[in-house]
Amino acid sequence: MARTHLLISTLLLAIAYSVCAQIKGQYQQAPQVQQTRHVYNDQELCSDCEIRNGVGYRSHPTDCNRYSQCFPIGPGQWRAVIRSCPAGLFWDQSKLTCNRARAVSCGQDRCLGQVLGRERYSDSCRGYWTCKDGHTDDLDWCGPFQSYNEDTDDCDDDRSCDDDDDEDETIHESVPCHLEEHETDDDKYYEYEWGQKRTRSCAPGTAFNWGSCGCGTIIDGHGAGCRPELYLPFDGDFQDKSGGNWVDNQGCYTRYVAGAVGGQAAYFNGNCKLIVPRFSGHDFGHRVVIRLRYKEDDDDVQTRLQALVSNSDCSKVPSIVVAYDDEFSGTKGILRTGSQGEYVTYNQQRRGEWKEVEFEYDGQKVVLRTNGQTDGMVASGNIRAVQAGLHIGDGSGLANFKGYIDELKVYLCKP
Numbered sequence: 001m002a003r004t005h006l007l008i009s010t011l012l013l014a015i016a017y018s019v020c021a022q023i024k025g026q027y028q029q030a031p032q033v034q035q036t037r038h039v040y041n042d043q044e045l046c047s048d049c050e051i052r053n054g055v056g057y058r059s060h061p062t063d064c065n066r067y068s069q070c071f072p073i074g075p076g077q078w079r080a081v082i083r084s085c086p087a088g089l090f091w092d093q094s095k096l097t098c099n100r101a102r103a104v105s106c107g108q109d110r111c112l113g114q115v116l117g118r119e120r121y122s123d124s125c126r127g128y129w130t131c132k133d134g135h136t137d138d139l140d141w142c143g144p145f146q147s148y149n150e151d152t153d154d155c156d157d158d159r160s161c162d163d164d165d166d167e168d169e170t171i172h173e174s175v176p177c178h179l180e181e182h183e184t185d186d187d188k189y190y191e192y193e194w195g196q197k198r199t200r201s202c203a204p205g206t207a208f209n210w211g212s213c214g215c216g217t218i219i220d221g222h223g224a225g226c227r228p229e230l231y232l233p234f235d236g237d238f239q240d241k242s243g244g245n246w247v248d249n250q251g252c253y254t255r256y257v258a259g260a261v262g263g264q265a266a267y268f269n270g271n272c273k274l275i276v277p278r279f280s281g282h283d284f285g286h287r288v289v290i291r292l293r294y295k296e297d298d299d300d301v302q303t304r305l306q307a308l309v310s311n312s313d314c315s316k317v318p319s320i321v322v323a324y325d326d327e328f329s330g331t332k333g334i335l336r337t338g339s340q341g342e343y344v345t346y347n348q349q350r351r352g353e354w355k356e357v358e359f360e361y362d363g364q365k366v367v368l369r370t371n372g373q374t375d376g377m378v379a380s381g382n383i384r385a386v387q388a389g390l391h392i393g394d395g396s397g398l399a400n401f402k403g404y405i406d407e408l409k410v411y412l413c414k415p
């Protein structure tokens with residue numbers, strides 16, 4: 001059977017070669033790169049990583065079934081830990097989870113350019129990946145005391161290949177979360193069992209949480225149980241007093257100013273910004289509440305909207321914006337859901353006084369409240385995920401804020 005596959009794959013590869021000589025040429029370059037084995041440092045393994053619950057994740061530069069888990073140790077500084085997905089799974093950077101190999105598009109896929117064929121599985125002498133249409137399809141195994149032979153593309157008797165356990169070995173203990181969130185139901189999740197996606201249910205009264213990789217008490221309730229996910233009182237520092245999120249301060253400072261809660265507030269000079277990476281790519285779902293106090297610097301008037309809070313950078317379109325309109329003296333709240341929804345709310349206000357702002361979306365309406373004024377509208381859909389951290393005092397398409405911000409709170413539940 002294997003010989004027949006070999007014959008067919010050789011034949012098809014020959015055809016593919018003549019038709020796609022240009023593409024084939026690209027793949028022939030690959031072994032040259034492999035010859036000089038580059039040792040990746042932590043910063044390379046974590047560059048452009050996606051943050052989830054304060055931890056970064058990034059595809060491995062050479063192995064599709066591995067990824068880096070990145071722990072922030074300072075501004076732009078990371079400690080990288082290489083993780084392996086359970087047998088048969090590839091790292092899916094778009095979902096930040098391990099996923100069936102055939103469902104993941106991996107730039108390092110060794111089946112690229114192979115119509116049919118097999119590739120050695122690096123974590124076991126018995127294992128091999130099967131290729132289909134230039135893409136890794138599944139993981140398969142030779143029999144006990146056999147090993148996969150790359151040269152003959154066959155399973156050879158091999159008494160030294162004694163990893164009978166590998167087939168059963170899932171590397172779950174080294175994976176932060178091998179489970180996947182359910183698209184619609186909070187109390188359900190998916191588990192991969194030998195490449196099969198199975199739906200599981202949490203115990204009554206609990207909900208699935210990817211960060212803790214299991215079912216936990218529901219905190220997305222109402223009132224007393226709802227705590228802010230981010231709370232920045234700005235009293236002498238930029239530390240998050242609620243979720244312990246790391247705040248990347250790029251040039252701002254705190255100041256004593258009249259009217260600030262606790263005496264101090266963050267001062268934004270029109271050039272500085274704060275970034276909270278934890279919210280990068282965060283799935284806000286259908287609920288967010290942002291509260292803050294702010295007071296503009298009244299010594300000059302700008303025509304562009306100034307960013308108070310937004311989730312955008314590098315010209316990405318933000319899905320959450322709270323901004324100050326200096327020209328007409330107002331606060332603007334913008335929310336974008338799904339692929340189409342855009343909801344703009346506006347409150348007029350007096351210059352030179354502290355503004356108490358609450359911007360809320362609950363899946364049914366968007367509401368902006370400023371110093372007793374309310375503007376709202378019916379809305380629907382999940383908040384668009386944006387691969388950017390939460391920016392304070394800065395946002396793409398907006399001017400940097402100039403003035404004071406105090407008591408910033410972000411809730412993912414109804415406070």
Ligand SMILES: [Ca+2]
Nearest residue numbers: 233261262264
């Ligand atoms: Ca304060």
